[in-house]
Amino acid sequence: MYTRQALRALGVGPDTLTEAQRKQFDELGFFIVENVLTHSQCQVMRDEFERIHAVENEGGGHEVHVEPGARRISNIFNKTEVFDACLWIPEILAASAYLLGEIKVHGANVRDPVKGYGHQDLHVDVPKKFDDDWWVVNSMIMFDDMTLDNGPTRVVPGSHRWAPINVPYVNIGDWEPAPLSPEDEARVPVDLSAPYPGEVLVEAPAGSAIICNSSMWHAGTLKKTDNPRRMLHLTYTRRDLPQQLLQLDYLTKELYDRMSPEKRYLMEIEPPKSGDGILRQPKKDHKGWWN
Structure with missing residues (x-):
């Protein structure tokens, strides 16, 4: 199994993204797709979030981050x-x-900031070792509307091409920061919590997905209302990089059984097979030099 094969089985191909979406992704570092979920799907997902959170309460998210x-x-x-x-x-x-390129699920966390919270310093989610060393794609799938009052994400368009700043320690891996060029140094603000020139506060209706290059500078903003702003942060990463939540460590039979082979591959939930890790051709009987 490989990514193109799995995606083809799921109906995803070269024409899934429009030319305009690819251009926005390349140049801005993000794009928005509306109506990826129906109103009824959003309602069911909101209700399920509330059900699970009522059980887990203050421990919600403990597998990754409270x-x-x-x-x-x-x-x-x-x-x-x-x-x-x-x-x-x-x-x-x-x-x-x-x-x-070759991808797998990285993480999936449903989040709803509380009124009076949510403001963050500008940051990137992951580092990079060279200019187009991309590690993760982050999608914010909206179950509620994202408005200017309920803590919209702020993004700096085009900043995925700049040097990484304020990388979370947990995501650093084996990356070691290189000295900044004068051009990059001039871009880094003195106050990472302050508005940045050219930043955009992203608004998006329920049922939409904001799809981002995780090397783009971005941050949460203050939530000013009591209105919920529930969203799923769904991330995909390269297959050579670790998952945020190692799915195999938590795998249930129910999850495994309801996923097709292609979906198991993309979730990386196939139990590892025995062997030495060296890729080999399938064994077959050898009858002579011509066989």
């Missing part, structure tokens, strides 16, 4: 099948493969 000031749940696909449709949104899969 966040003061936000309601979270993680390891969602082993807890319920309700969010499965988010995994196979064609534009997210196509954008991830377009940017990264």
Whole structure:
């Protein structure tokens, strides 16, 4: 199995992304697709988030990260099948493969910031070792509208081409920062929490997906209302990089059984086979030099 084969089986191909979407992704570092979920799907997913969070409460998200000031749940696909449709949104899969090549699920966390919280310093999610060393595609799948009042994400268009800043320690891996060029140094703000020239506050309706290169400078903003802003942060990464949540560590029989071979491959939930790790041709009887 390989990515192109898996995506083909899921109906994802070269024409899934429009030329305009690829151009925005290349030049801006993000694009928005509306109506990836129906209104009824959004309602079911909102209800399921509330059900699970009522059980987990302040421990919600503990498998990855408990966040003061936000309601979270993680390891969602082993807890319920309700969010499965988010995994196979064609534009997210196509954008991830377009940017990264061979892909797998990286992480999936549903998050709703609390009023008075949510403001973040500018950051990138992952480092890069050279200019087009892309590690992760992050998609924000909206179950509620994202408005200017309920903590919209702020992004700096085109900044995925700049040097990485403020990389979360947990995502650094074996990366070591290189000295900044004078041009990059001039771009880094003194105050990472302040508005940045040219930043955009992203608004998006429920049912839409904001698909981002995770090397783009971005941050959360203050949530000013009590209105929920529930969204799924779904990330795909390269197959040579580790998952945020190692799916095999949490794998349930129910999840495994409801996934096709292609979906198991993309989730990386096939138990490892015995062997020495060296790729070999399948064994067959050898009868002579011509066989």
